[in-house]
Amino acid sequence: MPTAADSVLDLPFDAEPDPEEYLRAAMRWHFSPETGSPFWLERAGSLDFDPLTDIRTYQDLTRFPNFASQLRDVPAGDLIPRGYGDRPDVVGVYESGGTTGAPKRIVLLRDWLDRLIAWSSAQLDAHGVPRGVNWLVVAPSGPHMVGDVIKHQTAYRGGLAFTVDLDPRWVKKLIAEGKGAEAGAYAEHIVDQVAYVLRTQDIGVLMCTPPVLERLAHRDDLAKLIEQKVRAINWVGTQMDADTRYLYRTEVFPDAKLYSGYGSTMILGNASERPGLTDDEPCVYDPYSPYMTFSVIDPQTGRTVEYGERGQVVMHHVSKSLFIPNNLERDHATRCRPAPGRAQTGDSVADIAPVKEFDDETVIEGVY
Amino acid sequence: MSTGLMELDALGPRGTFRSRNRTVVTDVAGTPVAELGLVPKLFVSRAMTALHRAESLPAAERYAALARAARIFTGEVVAGLSFDAYEHTVSRVSGVPRSVVRAATAAIAEAAERAEYCARQPRPAGAVGDWRDPATRQGSAVWTRRGNVFAVHAAGNHPGPHSLWLEALALGYRVAVRPSRREPFTPHRLISALRLAGFGDDQVVLLPTDHDAADEILRGADLGLVYGGDDVVRKYAGSDVLPQGPGRSKILLTAGTDWRDHLDTIVDSVSHQGGVACINATTVLVEGDPAPLAAAMAKRLDGIPSLPPEDEKAVLAVQPVDSARAVERYLLAQAKGTVAHLGGDGVVEELPGGGAVLRPAVHELDRPDAPQAGVELPFPCVWVAPWTPADGIGPLRNSLVLTAFTDDEKLVDALLDEPTISNVHLGDHPTYWMRPGVPHDGYLGEFLMRTKTVIRD
Numbered sequence: 001m002p003t004a005a006d007s008v009l010d011l012p013f014d015a016e017p018d019p020e021e022y023l024r025a026a027m028r029w030h031f032s033p034e035t036g037s038p039f040w041l042e043r044a045g046s047l048d049f050d051p052l053t054d055i056r057t058y059q060d061l062t063r064f065p066n067f068a069s070q071l072r073d074v075p076a077g078d079l080i081p082r083g084y085g086d087r088p089d090v091v092g093v094y095e096s097g098g099t100t101g102a103p104k105r106i107v108l109l110r111d112w113l114d115r116l117i118a119w120s121s122a123q124l125d126a127h128g129v130p131r132g133v134n135w136l137v138v139a140p141s142g143p144h145m146v147g148d149v150i151k152h153q154t155a156y157r158g159g160l161a162f163t164v165d166l167d168p169r170w171v172k173k174l175i176a177e178g179k180g181a182e183a184g185a186y187a188e189h190i191v192d193q194v195a196y197v198l199r200t201q202d203i204g205v206l207m208c209t210p211p212v213l214e215r216l217a218h219r220d221d222l223a224k225l226i227e228q229k230v231r232a233i234n235w236v237g238t239q240m241d242a243d244t245r246y247l248y249r250t251e252v253f254p255d256a257k258l259y260s261g262y263g264s265t266m267i268l269g270n271a272s273e274r275p276g277l278t279d280d281e282p283c284v285y286d287p288y289s290p291y292m293t294f295s296v297i298d299p300q301t302g303r304t305v306e307y308g309e310r311g312q313v314v315m316h317h318v319s320k321s322l323f324i325p326n327n328l329e330r331d332h333a334t335r336c337r338p339a340p341g342r343a344q345t346g347d348s349v350a351d352i353a354p355v356k357e358f359d360d361e362t363v364i365e366g367v368y
Numbered sequence: 369m370s371t372g373l374m375e376l377d378a379l380g381p382r383g384t385f386r387s388r389n390r391t392v393v394t395d396v397a398g399t400p401v402a403e404l405g406l407v408p409k410l411f412v413s414r415a416m417t418a419l420h421r422a423e424s425l426p427a428a429e430r431y432a433a434l435a436r437a438a439r440i441f442t443g444e445v446v447a448g449l450s451f452d453a454y455e456h457t458v459s460r461v462s463g464v465p466r467s468v469v470r471a472a473t474a475a476i477a478e479a480a481e482r483a484e485y486c487a488r489q490p491r492p493a494g495a496v497g498d499w500r501d502p503a504t505r506q507g508s509a510v511w512t513r514r515g516n517v518f519a520v521h522a523a524g525n526h527p528g529p530h531s532l533w534l535e536a537l538a539l540g541y542r543v544a545v546r547p548s549r550r551e552p553f554t555p556h557r558l559i560s561a562l563r564l565a566g567f568g569d570d571q572v573v574l575l576p577t578d579h580d581a582a583d584e585i586l587r588g589a590d591l592g593l594v595y596g597g598d599d600v601v602r603k604y605a606g607s608d609v610l611p612q613g614p615g616r617s618k619i620l621l622t623a624g625t626d627w628r629d630h631l632d633t634i635v636d637s638v639s640h641q642g643g644v645a646c647i648n649a650t651t652v653l654v655e656g657d658p659a660p661l662a663a664a665m666a667k668r669l670d671g672i673p674s675l676p677p678e679d680e681k682a683v684l685a686v687q688p689v690d691s692a693r694a695v696e697r698y699l700l701a702q703a704k705g706t707v708a709h710l711g712g713d714g715v716v717e718e719l720p721g722g723g724a725v726l727r728p729a730v731h732e733l734d735r736p737d738a739p740q741a742g743v744e745l746p747f748p749c750v751w752v753a754p755w756t757p758a759d760g761i762g763p764l765r766n767s768l769v770l771t772a773f774t775d776d777e778k779l780v781d782a783l784l785d786e787p788t789i790s791n792v793h794l795g796d797h798p799t800y801w802m803r804p805g806v807p808h809d810g811y812l813g814e815f816l817m818r819t820k821t822v823i824r825d
Contacts, residue, residue: 214409214410214413217410217413217414218413218417241388241389241408242388242389243387243388243389243407243408243411244408244409244410244411246388247408247410247411247414248410251414252410252414280388
């Protein structure tokens with residue numbers, strides 16, 4: 001495979017490259033005609049700066065326009081850097097949630113998947129999630145990325161992955177149309193499928209969304225099976241408030257490790273819950289920097305908010321396989337300092353939520 | 369972390385639960401008074417499961433415990449609050465005048481004390497209360513529950529409605545109450561008192577929640593009770609959730625009645641309870657010229673002073689200034705095209721200590737079916753309209769209470785036959801007249817109970 005890559009782009013997953021050195025190497029890779037992707041090479045000319053010389057720090061990445069929305073339309077193959085040659089090791093083409101219009105597409109390459117899984121697996125170790133156990137993954141399969149990644153991760157950690165498919169777009173559609181009962185029926189359909197696996201298979205880790213977990217906890221027979229078998233619960237997809245987390249930890253599933261990730265297709269992976277948080281601390285997520293980096297901005301001014309303040313999350317993905325800078329997510333979060341003693345580029349985030357909707361509308365007529 | 373505010377926590381099936389998610393309850397001046405802990409959906413669904421698993425106390429113990437709870441509610445320090453401090457607080461946060469709060473809490477205590485009597489009134493004459501009754505040897509109806517767990521989405525406009533769900537507890541239901549975030553003090557004190565009096569933590573629970581988890585309380589119950597407007601009534605009509613909708617109470621004076629003899633009753637029906645209740649008169653219909661009556665009512669109502677709600681002499685309800693202004697804007701918009709006798713230029717009077725009084729409004733309509741006649745607002749706001757026998761009972765429909773001054777027995781028959789009129793008061797009885805043992809909007813027991821035939825050896 002012809003590569004002109006700097007070795008800094010191919011370090012072991014747990015090496016900590018100098019972020020600026022790493023970034024400049026990535027710019028050379030993505031914006032050199034021999035190695036860059038057709039997507040970036042086509043757009044390089046339209047930039048009012050030169051990525052090779054003007055992008056020196058992660059702060060400089062904000063000079064890029066938000067190209068993410070173009071990922072809805074471009075041929076996916078154009079995203080693959082030429083440096084991977086004619087037969088790139090493609091794991092799959094995946095799509096974003098698709099709640100805000102047409103979905104965005106990315107291509108997942110093997111070298112990034114390997115790196116992501118090695119890192120992610122180390123996070124699971126840090127949380128005490130056991131290796132060598134089977135996972136039950138209640139998550140979307142294609143076109144979303146999470147199902148496939150977790151399957152690979154389970155194999156990497158020495159277990160079988162059992163899956164129950166979940167179509168988040170359909171659920172969101174039902175809810176948007178006010179079809180709450182149908183959404184509930186769909187959720188029960190998922191719970192019924194989970195039940196078959198839980199009853200017959202030896203499941204050590206359960207991965208699901210908080211709403212599915214609530215339904216499982218509500219079914220006495222399934223709650224008992226989880227209590228008996230499941231040693232860790234990895235929740236993803238939506239957020240869980242601190243009181244609910246506390247109830248799971250103390251009352252509902254006190255023997256299982258509760259762990260979460262905050263993922264986005266646009267960073268090709270997920271940030272990981274910080275180990276050792278107390279019940280009263282917010283759920284803080286640390287990104288896999290410098291490959292994924294976050295900042296939290298005031299959507300009105302575009303300026304970074306203070307630590308502890310809330311704002312909208314901006315994400316950068318900078319790897320050899322893909323470059324997506326300056327992507328403004330829908331989510332809002334609290335800006336947090338990196339974990340003490342950790343050399344992390346950018347912010348950590350906590351209390352992820354869609355833009356807060358207030359319900360204090362004044363009801364006028366009537367006496368109630 | 370102490371904020372120096374009162375702390376109101378969920379009263380769950382395993383005792384008090386101090387949640388991290390907290391909301392501040394403010395008084396009418398906007399001053400923070402308490403922090404209310406809101407529980408998540410998971411807590412709610414587990415609490416509802418616990419209520420289903422629990423057993424009820426035997427009937428005699430329930431009645432005794434309810435009576436004890438009445439004494440604790442009114443006589444003891446509960447959750448750090450004396451009865452006096454509690455009433456003061458309710459007055460400050462809900463804006464309901466102190467004297468009205470006092471009457472309402474007395475009604476709650478009476479409902480608890482006389483729970484056995486009240487619970488028994490709705491029982492059909494053909495039914496006995498227990499299968500052990502000798503009547504079942506010949507075969508008899510036995511009055512039984514339609515479920516075991518009852519949920520209440522409480523309103524915060526007035527403490528009074530909390531007397532209603534005590535009937536469910538007396539009948540052997542386990543009860544979950546979601547308090548209003550505006551006035552959570554009354555259900556918190558009442559449930560605390562019920563627990564001190566002998567009800568188990570898994571027999572009656574207080575579940576403050578945000579909107580997300582509110583439906584879970586109803587979903588987890590066999591039967592429910594909710595308060596709200598026309599939309600809420602439409603949503604729940606005919607379901608296992610009983611909606612308590614708008615009052616739109618009215619007064620009718622037919623020819624041959626001189627309103628001058630009844631002005632006290634008419635005016636009181638409008639302004640009693642600060643005008644915040646569903647049993648306050650919204651509309652007065654009079655056979656003949658409505659103008660002199662409207663003018664006389666306006667004169668009487670105009671004399672009521674504007675006072676802070678905790679003042680012993682306060683009659684009018686108080687709201688935060690912003691919401692009072694919103695109500696005023698709404699009134700002025702609705703009142704276009706009517707004749708204002710009082711409040712035509714606005715009804716808000718801001719108090720020096722914060723908050724605003726909603727002063728009475730009297731408007732004259734030119735016909736009984738004018739759209740304004742159905743506009744019920746949470747203060748003494750009345751629409752006075754002409755009525756003739758030719759108009760019939762159409763304009764009298766949809767009334768929680770109808771006070772009729774009339775000698776026309778045929779008309780009275782029609783009022784009793786009309787399904788959308790819930791209570792008929794004949795003669796000099798204000799719309800707000802209520803006593804334990806008579807139904808408010810039908811007996812709650814009609815909804816909670818059913819009959820079964822039992823025949824035995």
